[in-house]
Amino acid sequence: MSSKGATEVSFEAYHPSAARISLRGRHFVDNHDRVLDLRGANVGSASKVPIRPCPPFHEHAKASYVGRPFPLDEAPENWRRLKSWGLTMMRINVTWEALEHAAPGKYDVEFLDYLRKLLISMNEHGIVAYVDVFSRYCGGSGAPGWVVEAAGFDLSDDGEKLALSGSAFLDGIRGGRLQGERGLWPTGYQKLACATMNTLFWGGETFAPSFKVKGEDGREINIQHYLQDAFLKAVDKLVESVGNLDGVIGFELMNEPHPGFIGLSSIHEWNYNTDLHLGQFPSPLQSFSMGAGHPTPGVPIYVRTFPWPTRKSHTVTANPTGANVWRRDGPTGGECPWEKEGVWRWSDKKHSAMAMQEDYFSKDRKGNKVDFYRDCFFPFVKRWEGVVQKRAHGKVRLVEAVPNEYCPEWPVEHRPSNFVFTPHWGSEQKSRPDLSFAQPVKDAMLMSSRSFTTLYWGKGGAKKNYAHQIGTLVGEARSKLGEVPIVFGECGIPMDLNGEEAFSTGDYKWQERMMDALVSAMESSLVGFNLWAYNPHNHDHIGDDWNAENFSWYADNQRDKDLQERSEKGSNADGEDLDAGGRLLDAIVRPYAVATAGTPLSLFYDAETALFTYRFRSPLRLVSEETTVKLGEVTELYLPRRTFTKANTQWNVSSGGRIHFDWENQRAFLWFVDIPPERRVQDMVRRVDIWVPSRTRKAGVNLIQGIGMVVALLLGLALTYYVQLVEWDRDKRVYSRQ
Template sequence: MSSFSNVDASFILVDDASTSASTRSTTPLIPQESQTTPSYAHDWRASTTGGLRISGRHFVDKYGRVCSLRGVNLSGACKTPTNDDNATFPDRHEDVTFVGRPFPLEEAPEHFARLRRWGLTFIRFLVTWEAIEHTGPGDYDMDYLNYLKSLLSLLPQFGLVAFVEMHQDVWSRYTGGSGAPAWTITAVGFDLHKLENAGAAWLKGVRGGGHVETERGIWPCGYQKLAAATVATCFWAGDAFAPKLNVDGVPIQQYLQGKFLGAWEMLARAIGNLEGVIGFQMMNEPHRGYIEVPSMHAFDYNTDLHLAYVPSALQSFALGAGHAVHVPHYSRSFPIPTKLTSHELVNAEKINVWRPEGPTAGACVWEMHGVWGWDRKKDEAIVLRENYFVKHPMTGKKVEWYTDFYYPFNLKWAEVVRAASSPNKFIFVEPIPNEFCPTSWTTEYRPPGMVYAPHWYDLNGLFNKAFGNFSVNVQGLSRGMFPLKAFYWGQAGARENFTLQIRNIAEASYKSIGETPVIIGECGVPMDMNRGEGFRTNDFTWQSKMMDAMITGLEHNLIGYTLWSYNPDNDDASGDYWNGENFSWFSRSRSHSSKGNLDQTVTSLDEGGRILRSVVRPYPAKTAGIPMKFNYEMNTGQFEFEWVVPVTGQAASSSSISPPIQIDSHELKCCETEIYVPAMLAHGRKVIVRGLDAGDEYSYDEARQTLTVRNLHDDPGSRHRIVVSFDPPLSSQFVVNTFWTDWKRKHSTFNPEFEPSTSAFSATITAKIRRIDQDDLEDTSDNNPNRNFVVLGGQHPLVDISAENLMYRKMLDGKLRGVLNDWDLSKVGEATGINPKGTRAGTQPFMSRDILVPNPPDHLERFNWESMFYVLLWIACHYIDGEFVNPEVLDNWLQPGIKGLLDTRKAALGEIDRASMTTQFRPLAKTWLDPLRKIFSEGYLARNNHLNEAGDAADKGESYPEFDNETLGGHVTYEKMWAILRI
């Protein structure tokens, strides 16, 4: 271990006790154990904590302090073997090795030291069943188990602890995900080489795909496809639903579960007695398979992802049995995530996925059990037992996956791993993803030492791989929330949105399972969001904002977490090397060689990290009391923390995130609270502590990244509060905007604090349009060529593109940069100082077609949108790096006269001449201009056709429905505009 140095950051005490800060000791107020490395706030070694244990909803140490755990998933790389070969997959599956996942043993000290520096010392450590037992049933990879033992034995040296979980997604790599070995699939009867072409699995993502738009985010649909759904059903409930299926004379459920428990027993024996391993989790994101599927003809759109080809259960059965089927195909849409766009023929080659030499003798296991059949006369699949997976086939009793299958097996598994390791191990559990904690999880189904560890992701951001000012509460929408209540604006809105969703998860658990610890086992941010813009620009502001909103939600709910994920193998091009995912905010490819000094103050450990200001945050690690409130603002570094000394006696329970303060399961034996305060933030700054009472003491030790607070008064029920800040404060990373702050900026004549708008469109305009002097803006005479962004001619002053409709940002050179706000708020005006009565107040070259007609209608929102298209087209043809070019292009737009402008509108909406566009803006033709042109041109065409048809009907004396002029027959809508601009 490296030597320890006691180096303080400076600190001051404000408006508090009279004790001089300069006389206070910088050593911990709690006596140090005799050990090589002094303890620190985020140190979870048993020698420091006495061994963590559970008290109500909290983890506590030997002093009775509440311990808040924060860390990472280590790591997504563990899903794939170190000798993974996309070219030969799925061949040679017996010969894979996972030794070196998540990283080679010799690199471990550096990675563990890095996580310690970042305060992320609580690890969810991933292993897979395949890694342990890939060669065949009962043949365990001892090299891998020995590697794990050597690796995890290093954890205490860095204050880390871990719970080990058996990871799976979509059952196995060989069914499109990760987890189980290949032989579990062939044991059910499948031929690995025929699954993909028959539509029984989607495998492009595990072969290195998933990065292009047509493949993005498809992999979770594999849960509903034949291979994964069948094996999962057999694993959980083969005795009930596949009683005819046996392997070596053993019923399939008992066979698979027995092998699974055998692998777990070997794993628990290998690592279960290590100090740093504090618990286990049976399985990542379990899935029902076909159990409880309500219809053989369709999956539930609200709970099961529909993207690309989505066969129903019946269609999957038929495909697997060698029949060609026309399958529904779904595409991304807005405001609903996807929509049915076509039906496509799948398995045209009529490949049968069932092995003739397998346990089903080449037949579909579900056909073998009479669930369905093939009608030769109609040449189609038919359902024979519609409710087969809803009710027990033998008893007719309705089944419930949790109580009938999951809970009993989880209890059995917990007994096995505790017997093979220690009865004190925590048992981490989770529900099916995106489901709240079941109310059926009653006491008899809870293993001792249970910790509830569900997952949470922003499903809207995850599905679209995008984040901006507009966020959506998908959790609420899927449960019937009124749509307008599910929409949030700005960074403040995202924080509020995420806080609410995480609170719902936590409070649902407290209502169902009472005072049980809640840890969010997975939560993360796609680093390749917004079409990978961050990789091209090295600007990860949006990732930082999304991460901040997420962790803020966790902090406000006082919940620990393990971030997804820390993956040293991540790189910009291939991401995490699995199904196109790219979540790691650390990448070895962005770091230099290994570091010699691994102390917590070594800044070179930060190399390779991204968005660290959002990830590395202060938190109360060990609280001498019950945490009640924690707020952190990453833009300044200031945080506020409140806690209360517990009252002993009859323990209370609460279904709220506000914890009860009555306890009976532990005793508080000290009054020292230890807060992790990152040296990354404190170095070179004063740490300012406010709010302490007279007689309270504190010290900050930068080398240990620990702020220790000792309260003089520790009477039961007494409350404490501190506010900690830095001098100088941290540099702001972004504006925590709201709808109203953005509205105020938009309508303010001058706002020196203005930050560019968040949409890609506005950001482009901000970057490309030329600067304007303030004096020029104030000069509205016709001979001032700079009075508008775009130099235009015309009969009337261009009042829409004017000082009143611009926002400004002062630049370093003293100039002001403007952002165009108001595209076309044009109307027939009364007499004013500059407008003759009856003239249109607006910028005529950019006016909508409908405004240019005699007696124009009342203003509609689509007029602004159409004008935006013309402005964008004008800019795309005339600007390079802010300089005006190509004056002859579109010069007819500048000619006086309404009729001529109408002709230019029709031409612009007819076809976009890419050759006339500057090379800098030419890419916008495909992403924005063509789609925008299309919806307007189709809308006007639809209106003309409607007028003709309505005229013909009128000639015949027939009625004809009215045309929706506001949206041009539904062609120009708010939703379509947002979808095109991807705001």
């Protein structure tokens, strides 16, 4: 059917709710068995930290998260904005600390009441969510302070001993602007505090069998059971509070689980290919020494480089003041638990830490090789599922694997029911994607790839590169899991590229091109996703106010600036303009199939030309034109009004297609009236193309420009290699003097 005429009928736009969403194979489906394309945002990054000003670490019981991600009176406008952008499935970030910051078993009833009201208001605006519990330790986000103290760490003086000893990265969560390198927080996973807490949580019974604490009944239990029991009770309280809401489709196990030291073959090093080596990066053994209060020489400093992600620049003596992170009145009596377990000891004679059991974390108590997933992760997933099942029987259970790794082998018997796999992807790129020489891309799953396949050229290359990365991750997951739904729980692009250039120029074209490449990659793999992040309280100077990240593509203060600028120019400054304050909207706000009456085959959208092409397979519909169309036979498309209007849009639909546009609600409805085919078939491949003729592609690169780019590329690579040689020569001289 051509663009000359559209059918005049009436349909109601799909309103998502938990009661109308279920799983079928790799798909989410509605109550009419239509396949749903669920996409949305993380709401939001501000929820990782308490309401500012935060109390000091040693006063963690006073923390409050009421009003995170935003106050209740601001919620309706935020939900309207997100829905108008076609984003209708949110990932709500809730920290363990928000639930239980005061003391073990003392839950924040005020926060739970706030959260319930927030989620009710969300669903009233046609949005659903799944709730994720953040539980990182020390420099990440999530765990209550009393949990860290229960493991023996000293949080006095605002956590000063943790910082001085290099046992945790804390600068980024104290608020304000972070100076210097602003990508250090992921290295917190390998710092002593975080790695120890994760090891005790997942494998305390195996790796710290002598570590006992008093349980709820006063009897001594292993630290692993204490931590896991406390976490699951907090989850139970959360599910009890919001699990019956129709706007909550499910719960996620936890954000970015990490094994800590478990599985390391040697305490002398971390894995460069999975763990970001940046800044001060001690080995596990060095971190034991530092945490125990010993000035530790030879700790490497890593810096960013090219073409590899990072390289060792020089070494320093870490913890020169001798700060000890272990509480004398704590369960370890002021000693490092790994020294008590015989993993290492301090040699007064050699003034250094000595490894006593180098491969300690690779074997269980019987000497068998440890597998983190089989021995630690999968058993806990089953315990967690039991908690969710008890109070939220029909909800989906979302689980992700360890960040920076491919999906593991995951036997069916170890999967929760209603299972959805939720990997993460995040660009580490710091400069624009269209430079005259190729830029390396590092994502959260392929962080340290030492291959020139990570290089790309221009925005076209960025699209191919991102599509390859996402496609590889999805392909690996499909090979391990089969027909299981996949939703990328986090994926985003930093706003502060090129030294924050866009903040002064207002030109976000490089970020927009990267975001377009990212969303296009998700669409080409036909997976759901939650963009990182939607944070109305983002500010250019401090970003998202958490670990110096600046990923939010909307900000209230930017909205005020946009409206003021329009008012000064005499143009429409309507306070209800929901696009005001948004960034990268041409890449984020894009057409897609909300609900497909059939099986999706491919989705393509060119943000520059506004060409949308969607292909799917659906059963033959051999009926007359007058036959009433059932909703289960109708494919619903989202068409953003910022791009598509009645006056500027044309379309084509494959044979037998009928289309109805609801411009006010940004929808198009598509169905088919087929004639008997020449050969016997049960279904047909359908196609719809929608475009804006006035949008044309800008002129490409001519021959002279192309030659110039190639020359610039070669010169850039040569210069980079020369700089590396100079730096390596300098480092050799520095090392030779040590």
